[in-house]
Amino acid sequence: MTIDDPVAEHLTALLFRDDEPVLQGRALMSAARRPGARVPIFGDTESWDCNGVLRRPANLKVNEWQVPFTVELTNPFWNLLAREMAMVMANPQHEALQEAGIYLGDARASVSTLRGAVYQLRAMINWADTVGLPPNPKEWTAIDLKRRVKTLDPSLSAASVIGTVSFIRRMVRMSSALSGGWPVEEPWPGKSAKAVAQATRTDAVSTKPIPPGIWFALVRAAWAYVHTFAPDVLRAIRRRDELLQAAGTSIIDASHTLDNWLANPDNQVPVYYEPAQSMDQNPVVNWPLMTLFLGIVPTLQGAVFGARQSALSLSRRAAVLEAVKQGRYAHQGLVEDLAQVTRSDGSTGPWHPGIQPGHIGPLRTALRNAAFVLVAALSMMRDSELHEIGRGCIVEHYNTPAVASILQKGHQDQPRKHWWITEPVVEAIELAESLSLHAERVFAPFKRPKTSEAIDGALMIDSFTRFVNAHAACAGLEPIPTGRVRPHMFRRTMAMLTDQFAGSEIALGIQLKHIATRALANRSTRGYAAPDEAWAKHLEGAIEAARFRRLRTLYNEHKDGKTIGYGPGADRVKEAFDDIEDTVRARGGDSRVEEDLLRKARITIRFGALNNCLFDPSNPSGAICLENTIVPEGHIGPLDWRCRPDRCHNSMIGIEHVPIYDAHHRTQVKLLETPGLPSVRKDLISRELERAEAVLKLTLQEET
Numbered sequence: 005m006t007i008d009d010p011v012a013e014h015l016t017a018l019l020f021r022d023d024e025p026v027l028q029g030r031a032l033m034s035a036a037r038r039p040g041a042r043v044p045i046f047g048d049t050e051s052w053d054c055n056g057v058l059r060r061p062a063n064l065k066v067n068e069w070q071v072p073f074t075v076e077l078t079n080p081f082w083n084l085l086a087r088e089m090a091m092v093m094a095n096p097q098h099e100a101l102q103e104a105g106i107y108l109g110d111a112r113a114s115v116s117t118l119r120g121a122v123y124q125l126r127a128m129i130n131w132a133d134t135v136g137l138p139p140n141p142k143e144w145t146a147i148d149l150k151r152r153v154k155t156l157d158p159s160l161s162a163a164s165v166i167g168t169v170s171f172i173r174r175m176v177r178m179s180s181a182l183s184g185g186w187p188v189e190e191p192w193p194g195k196s197a198k199a200v201a202q203a204t205r206t207d208a209v210s211t212k213p214i215p216p217g218i219w220f221a222l223v224r225a226a227w228a229y230v231h232t233f234a235p236d237v238l239r240a241i242r243r244r245d246e247l248l249q250a251a252g253t254s255i256i257d258a259s260h261t262l263d264n265w266l267a268n269p270d271n272q273v274p275v276y277y278e279p280a281q282s283m284d285q286n287p288v289v290n291w292p293l294m295t296l297f298l299g300i301v302p303t304l305q306g307a308v309f310g311a312r313q314s315a316l317s318l319s320r321r322a323a324v325l326e327a328v329k330q331g332r333y334a335h336q337g338l339v340e341d342l343a344q345v346t347r348s349d350g351s352t353g354p355w356h357p358g359i360q361p362g363h364i365g366p367l368r369t370a371l372r373n374a375a376f377v378l379v380a381a382l383s384m385m386r387d388s389e390l391h392e393i394g395r396g397c398i399v400e401h402y403n404t405p406a407v408a409s410i411l412q413k414g415h416q417d418q419p420r421k422h423w424w425i426t427e428p429v430v431e432a433i434e435l436a437e438s439l440s441l442h443a444e445r446v447f448a449p450f451k452r453p454k455t456s457e458a459i460d461g462a463l464m465i466d467s468f469t470r471f472v473n474a475h476a477a478c479a480g481l482e483p484i485p486t487g488r489v490r491p492h493m494f495r496r497t498m499a500m501l502t503d504q505f506a507g508s509e510i511a512l513g514i515q516l517k518h519i520a521t522r523a524l525a526n527r528s529t530r531g532y533a534a535p536d537e538a539w540a541k542h543l544e545g546a547i548e549a550a551r552f553r554r555l556r557t558l559y560n561e562h563k564d565g566k567t568i569g570y571g572p573g574a575d576r577v578k579e580a581f582d583d584i585e586d587t588v589r590a591r592g593g594d595s596r597v598e599e600d601l602l603r604k605a606r607i608t609i610r611f612g613a614l615n616n617c618l619f620d621p622s623n624p625s626g627a628i629c630l631e632n633t634i635v636p637e638g639h640i641g642p643l644d645w646r647c648r649p650d651r652c653h654n655s656m657i658g659i660e661h662v663p664i665y666d667a668h669h670r671t672q673v674k675l676l677e678t679p680g681l682p683s684v685r686k687d688l689i690s691r692e693l694e695r696a697e698a699v700l701k702l703t704l705q706e707e708t
Contacts, residue, residue: 017084018183019100020091022047028095030112032057046091049083050074054115062391062445064116065458071118077126085141085184086125090118092178106181108174124171128152142185149176149191153200161210162203169197213497214489221484222465223381225472228481229374230432232343233355237367238438240338240359244296247338251301258308261298262320266327271297272334273327277357287333289324293360302361337363345480355479366471368439369450373468375436376447376461380494382429383407384502387461387491389423393446395437398430405430461491552603554611559584559602570702571649573618573656580605609656610642614664615649616656617642628652650698662703669696 024046041056052071060069071090077083093113149172179186192200265271274294275287291309292302309321337358345355380390392410399408401422411421442448449459469484476483558568562581584601610617619627619642629646649655672693
């Protein structure tokens with residue numbers, strides 16, 4: 005849509021000067037770190053380039069740190085409108101806005117947010133042109149703005165619709181600052197953006213977990229490359245670098261050097277691995293590597309061993325081929341003694357047929373990608389946080405290994421945070437750091453080591469999947485099933501798996517950086533940890549297996565005469581164990597009979613942090629947690645938050661729980677001694693003290 009009014013070409017901004025910087029009140033990069041970079045000003049009509057001015061997130065490319073005004077915004081009218089909109093969003097506390105009585109909060113929009121707003125404006129202009137609205141937005145009405153939302157593609161997500169509604173409302177609020185004008189009437193008074201988009205409130209996140217088949221194959225392959233294959237590749241890289249450093253460009257003494265090399269019986273001619281090669285066919289010589297073994301750069305292989313070169317080159321070639329015919333050859337490539345693997349057909353052999361100099365590049369990329377996959381899968385970090393991992397980032401945080409990185413989402417000040425990690429993640433980061441050619445970052449491109457260009461996390465995952473599947477047979481790995489896998493899906497999947505452990509919600513909130521007030525995880529944490537149908541069967545089996553292992557341990561301890569717990573629930577378990585033991589003795593059975601009877605007993609036990617619950621779904625009567633309450637629709641099982649271990653006949657206090665209650669009891673006693681406590685606080689502490697004493701009393705009764 006174009007504005008034909010000639011006045012549009014001479015339209016000037018109402019509130020801003022052309023020479024005014026657009027990044028006000030922000031921490032800019034030092035001049036030493038941004039040679040050639042210039043702080044964008046309002047009068048820049050093509051784009052606002054923030055590269056070298058504002059710190060760019062490591063996962064964004066150069067063009068993603070620019071606010072473009074040329075695409076469909078070349079008309080002076082729309083160009084000025086877009087720049088004014090972006091200027092207001094970037095500087096909501098600007099003095100000119102305050103003088104004009106425009107209040108838009110104090111949150112300065114990021115570069116990515118400005119890019120999104122410009123995109124929304126372009127889409128709005130195109131739509132207005134399509135439906136035949138007047139070319140000047142001053143003539144639009146609130147009805148037109150509402151029609152914009154109603155005519156959106158029905159397939160758009162609720163979040164996209166909410167984004168459009170929010171954009172329109174933002175434009176209405178800043179309308180008095182726009183020289184070209186904009187409707188000033190609120191299209192949806194009294195309604196939230198979610199209500200306009202008809203979005204139902206839910207705690208679930210839209211991100212789906214990675215299917216179990218893909219998850220296990222991908223993580224196992226990543227660990228194999230990081231832990232098992234990486235040492236061989238690193239050895240090959242060092243060997244290649246040593247050979248290249250010692251290689252020369254002269255072939256004058258090539259014949260003499262070859263004679264000396266062949267005179268050593270330990271030297272084997274490098275050959276290519278050909279699995280389909282017949283027994284009576286000589287292997288194919290790896291001439292570039294053979295040239296390098298002689299101390300000559302591989303680019304001169306034609307001059308040294310060329311079949312159409314001089315008589316000397318022909319004689320050297322013949323001597324090498326004769327050695328091969330005599331059996332003096334090997335597939336080892338640059339290094340020998342590669343890690344051995346067991347393949348799907350039952351055969352055992354090296355994971356790689358022989359690492360050649362030409363394999364170094366793809367293998368190095370595969371190792372970096374494997375490290376990225378493993379860190380993404382096991383750390384629960386966002387894609388942006390993964391890319392911000394820098395050299396020397398592994399630290400100790402509260403006496404536990406952690407990785408330090410930058411938290412960007414929702415934090416304009418980009419604070420440095422810590423994510424607790426395990427040894428496999430430490431190993432993966434150290435590997436990526438040793439491979440990286442970037443001065444600061446661990447995960448960076450190999451082809452542009454001196455720049456801060458970003459590398460796409462999704463492309464790394466896809467590339468690693470293709471590489472694994474192409475070499476899965478030889479490497480002894482299972483092929484990774486096809487399917488869409490993105491960095492944020494690892495975060496969702498691992499959160500769901502971690503949630504199966506007791507007391508996990510607060511720990512998840514800390515690791516996911518979802519901690520809210522009162523040190524509790526917020527609603528987003530529960531959404532990430534929500535179960536998924538694709539994992540239901542697997543998780544159910546894994547949980548049941550873990551539960552049975554603990555039950556078997558309890559049975560063995562009871563059989564050995566040890567105390568396994570206290571309370572009415574423990575008495576029921578002991579009776580069941582005694583019946584099994586009597587039956588085994590009567591049958592003259594062994595441990596296998598014991599295990600079968602233990603499984604058939606179907607003891608419904610849930611192992612918890614404060615007690616073990618023997619709630620039986622087929623006979624829920626007597627469960628204190630279900631008395632005088634409303635059970636949520638669809639809920640099956642006990643209500644954990646209403647558990648009363650001191651009163652319920654389903655409760656079993658395990659040996660491991662006693663120290664917890666003892667410590668809690670001593671803490672409450674000490675708190676009661678605090679002078680000046682309010683009566684309400686004393687009553688609360690007294691109740692906690694009585695409950696702890698009731699539990700401890702059960703243990704004393706058992707011992708007496």
